[in-house]
Amino acid sequence: MNIISLGAGVQSSTMALMAAHGEFDVMPDAAIFADTQAEPKEVYEWLDWLEKQLPFPVHRVVEGNLKDDSMEIRLSKKSGKNYIKTLIPYFIKNADPKKRDGILMRKCTADYKLKPIFKKAKELAGVPRACKEVKVISWIGISRDEAQRMKPSREKWAENRFPLIEKSMYRGQCIEWMKANGYPEPPRSACTFCPYHSNNEWRRLNNNDFQKAVEFEKTIQKLVVEKDGALNGTPFLHSSMIPLGEVDLSDESKKQPDMFNNECEGMCGV
Numbered sequence: 682m683n684i685i686s687l688g689a690g691v692q693s694s695t696m697a698l699m700a701a702h703g704e705f706d707v708m709p710d711a712a713i714f715a716d717t718q719a720e721p722k723e724v725y726e727w728l729d730w731l732e733k734q735l736p737f738p739v740h741r742v743v744e745g746n747l748k749d750d751s752m753e754i755r756l757s758k759k760s761g762k763n764y765i766k767t768l769i770p771y772f773i774k775n776a777d778p779k780k781r782d783g784i785l786m787r788k789c790t791a792d793y794k795l796k797p798i799f800k801k802a803k804e805l806a807g808v809p810r811a812c813k814e815v816k817v818i819s820w821i822g823i824s825r826d827e828a829q830r831m832k833p834s835r836e837k838w839a840e841n842r843f844p845l846i847e848k849s850m851y852r853g854q855c856i857e858w859m860k861a862n863g864y865p866e867p868p869r870s871a872c873t874f875c876p877y878h879s880n881n882e883w884r885r886l887n888n889n890d891f892q893k894a895v896e897f898e899k900t901i902q903k904l905v906v907e908k909d910g911a912l913n914g915t916p917f918l919h920s921s922m923i924p925l926g927e928v929d930l931s932d933e934s935k936k937q938p939d940m941f942n943n944e945c946e947g948m949c950g951v
Contacts, residue, residue, distance in 0.1 A: 685712035690870035693822030695855035717747040719872040742797040771916035895926040
């Protein structure tokens, strides 16, 4: 089966619509959108519209609510202490000023994007247990300007395909294709509180979503102090280690590096 991993951003939306126009050698059998339940409102509105334009079904899958799961207080059976799961790659300001600050490993993409997509793809294609034969061609909407995000499939039953790379298309050309075919430009797809946001992406959030991200950061910091303690530091959403609501996002000296293209698995916002 040919299955699109649909992030509902510019590239994957363009790829899906190009497929609908018959611009690739085969028509996809389906698309899968993994919903972290933390996307901006405009992404869900876009997805509602996009589904109606495609001749193949779009399956929405949910592993959990990333925001709620990140704030859930858990009890360790081993130590008997409370803790929270560090699913998101927070920037950590070390409690010891003599030690270096850092950033946590990203677990959200693997757990809330890849896992449910793989599960649904196996179901759709009828992949048997321990299968080592390719049963799924997974279409991923990575463009030439993001070629560093291309990776082989981690599953033996799946093979990754990059149709936009095959057509030597850049992100800007995707937007041009959309306009030329009478389609609106898709929104950027990524969780509202993603630490990989550039300053520009933080500015692009509507005020309601931005304020929710500010409150989310405050809640996580409070939980870490009260219930966790294992981080040995304070988590932040911005690399400046300044509370998000206080960062001057127009100040280039506090510019957030755009880590999305370099670090993301290629499944969040393509």
